Amino acid sequence: MAIVNLKNVTYKYPLTDAPALSNINLEVKEGEFVAIIGPNGAGKSTLCYTLAGFIPHFFKGELEGKVEIAGVDLKSSALNEWVRNVGLAFQNPFNQISGAKYTVFEEIAFGLENQGVPRDEMNQRVEEALTMTGIRDLADRSPYSLSGGQQQRVALTSILVMQPKVLVLDEPTSQMDPIGTREVFGVIRQMAERGMTVVMAEHKIEWIAEFADRVVALKDGKILLQGSPSDVLTSRLLSENGFGISRYTSTAREALKHNLWPKHLHLPVTLQEAADGFGGKK
Amino acid sequence: MKIEIKDLHFTYPGGVEALRGISLTIEPGEQVAMVGQNGSGKTTLVKHLNGLLQPTSGSVMIGDWDTKKVAVAKLAARVGYVFQNPDEQLFSSNVGIEVAFGPRNLGFPAEKVDALTKDALALTELSDKTSTNPYDLSPTWRKMVALASIISMDSDIVIFDEPTTGQDAQSVARIAHVVAELKKRGKTVITITHDIDFCAENFERVIALSRGEVLLDGPANAVLGQEKILAQTYVDPPQLTRLGKRLGLKKTVRNQEEFLAALKK
Numbered sequence: 001m002a003i004v005n006l007k008n009v010t011y012k013y014p015l016t017d018a019p020a021l022s023n024i025n026l027e028v029k030e031g032e033f034v035a036i037i038g039p040n041g042a043g044k045s046t047l048c049y050t051l052a053g054f055i056p057h058f059f060k061g062e063l064e065g066k067v068e069i070a071g072v073d074l075k076s077s078a079l080n081e082w083v084r085n086v087g088l089a090f091q092n093p094f095n096q097i098s099g100a101k102y103t104v105f106e107e108i109a110f111g112l113e114n115q116g117v118p119r120d121e122m123n124q125r126v127e128e129a130l131t132m133t134g135i136r137d138l139a140d141r142s143p144y145s146l147s148g149g150q151q152q153r154v155a156l157t158s159i160l161v162m163q164p165k166v167l168v169l170d171e172p173t174s175q176m177d178p179i180g181t182r183e184v185f186g187v188i189r190q191m192a193e194r195g196m197t198v199v200m201a202e203h204k205i206e207w208i209a210e211f212a213d214r215v216v217a218l219k220d221g222k223i224l225l226q227g228s229p230s231d232v233l234t235s236r237l238l239s240e241n242g243f244g245i246s247r248y249t250s251t252a253r254e255a256l257k258h259n260l261w262p263k264h265l266h267l268p269v270t271l272q273e274a275a276d277g278f279g280g281k282k
Numbered sequence: 283m284k285i286e287i288k289d290l291h292f293t294y295p296g297g298v299e300a301l302r303g304i305s306l307t308i309e310p311g312e313q314v315a316m317v318g319q320n321g322s323g324k325t326t327l328v329k330h331l332n333g334l335l336q337p338t339s340g341s342v343m344i345g346d347w348d349t350k351k352v353a354v355a356k357l358a359a360r361v362g363y364v365f366q367n368p369d370e371q372l373f374s375s376n377v378g379i380e381v382a383f384g385p386r387n388l389g390f391p392a393e394k395v396d397a398l399t400k401d402a403l404a405l406t407e408l409s410d411k412t413s414t415n416p417y418d419l420s421p422t423w424r425k426m427v428a429l430a431s432i433i434s435m436d437s438d439i440v441i442f443d444e445p446t447t448g449q450d451a452q453s454v455a456r457i458a459h460v461v462a463e464l465k466k467r468g469k470t471v472i473t474i475t476h477d478i479d480f481c482a483e484n485f486e487r488v489i490a491l492s493r494g495e496v497l498l499d500g501p502a503n504a505v506l507g508q509e510k511i512l513a514q515t516y517v518d519p520p521q522l523t524r525l526g527k528r529l530g531l532k533k534t535v536r537n538q539e540e541f542l543a544a545l546k547k
Contacts, residue, residue: 039452040420091448094367146321147320148447175320177320178517179518181476203448203450203451206521242451242452243450247538248521251538254542278525279529
């Protein structure tokens with residue numbers, strides 16, 4: 001059964017005429033990892049805010065249609081109840097870090113403190129989360145003394161530790177180094193394997209192709225197409241609409257013109273698929 | 283304008299040793315990408331070039347100026363620095379005023395300020411947004427305003443700190459165009475980036491930093507092909523470089539043109 005259920009969702013920010021989201025229908029199954037792609041301004045962050053309940057509870061504006069997570073309807077739920085099911089890691093970690101804590105360890109415990117989790121359990125969960133995202137060695141540092149990518153790991157960890165049913169991530173690796181990015185995608189994949197549902201807005205096509213179950217392409221607040229990474233990420237509609245695609249796909253498409261990519265093969269989205277296709281040709 | 287960094291060490295108050303003996307020469311007009319793990323010292327290093335940080339020991343020369351002896355305000359005429367986060371940099375009520383602020387502050391005559399502002403706005407495709415408040419723009423366009431407000435100062439050296447972070451494909455192409463145009467004008471461009479494909483496609487020299495030291499420094503193909511060494515600083519080679527290696531291509535390739543040419547052989 002779908003844990004996330006959006007029906008005919010249209011949203012306008014206050015004082016605007018054009019909807020930021022129009023007529024979005026989206027179902028996400030429990031334990032599914034869905035990536036949201038789209039050019040800047042397509043509505044990716046707005047969709048994340050809606051899932052997290054910031055829309056309409058914080059941003060106000062006009063929300064039409066139905067947003068339901070774990071059987072709870074957004075409009076009839078208070079934000080403090082809603083966040084028990086959904087956690088959001090912000091695009092910019094500066095906006096998320098509380099400013100009230102002196103160390104990374106305390107920062108990550110902050111959400112659990114608010115939920116009244118017993119002290120022993122809290123320590124244990126923070127330790128586990130720090131180990132999982134690879135920032136144990138940062139535990140005693142001030143969140144503000146860290147680099148952008150390190151702060152992003154802290155922001156992600158402080159949500160993971162709350163063990164939300166649905167994890168919403170808005171470009172969670174935008175400031176991370178390349179291998180760090182791959183590692184974080186791996187951690188998120190693991191969480192999905194354990195049953196956490198993940199919705200992630202992201203530009204990094206290569207890792208979406210490797211790790212996500214499904215891709216939703218947004219453009220001008222509407223769903224342009226959705227489906228498996230292999231189908232969506234090789235669609236011509238993407239390039240025609242200003243989406244980024246992986247070098248594997250674009251190069252194979254070009255190679256096809258020079259007879260360097262086997263005609264009968266689907267275009268590649270991952271390194272492995274590209275190596276198989278080009279390798280067979282040689 | 284030549285940049286000469288000699289045995290640069292820097293320790294933050296509180297004891298974190300961010301730079302541990304960096305020596306580099308960057309010739310006038312070079313296009314350099316700086317890559318490396320989060321916390322490897324990239325931002326700390328470039329903040330020494332415009333005097334925002336002062337060496338704990340060692341020296342940084344910008345042309346004939348020693349950054350220890352020249353005020354930050356004066357250095358700004360030679361070195362422009364675009365912050366990682368545009369929100370740390372923008373403060374004016376409209377884009378035109380924001381972009382004109384730098385050249386005006388350098389004391390250029392009004393006509394020159396005007397010409398430089400127009401040029402920077404055109405290059406960053408902001409000409410139709412001059413009267414907009416920067417904070418009414420999307421983060422993508424705020425980034426372009428940050429770029430424009432430094433380009434308008436016409437400094438010989440321009441530094442971009444992670445310009446493509448969170449940008450979509452069109453915006454990345456726009457930034458690549460800016461870099462190419464500055465190269466044509468003979469500017470030195472130093473860019474910090476985690477976007478290795480952007481780095482491979484737009485820069486001739488790559489410097490990889492690791493734990494406050496230079497791990498690799500050289501022509502892009504030579505550096506980006508070193509998969510094992512780059513992994514020490516959490517960098518993957520570009521997609522097509524990895525694919526080329528996987529296929530056993532003899533030459534290191536870094537873009538589509540090189541890849542297809544090598545494949546044809």
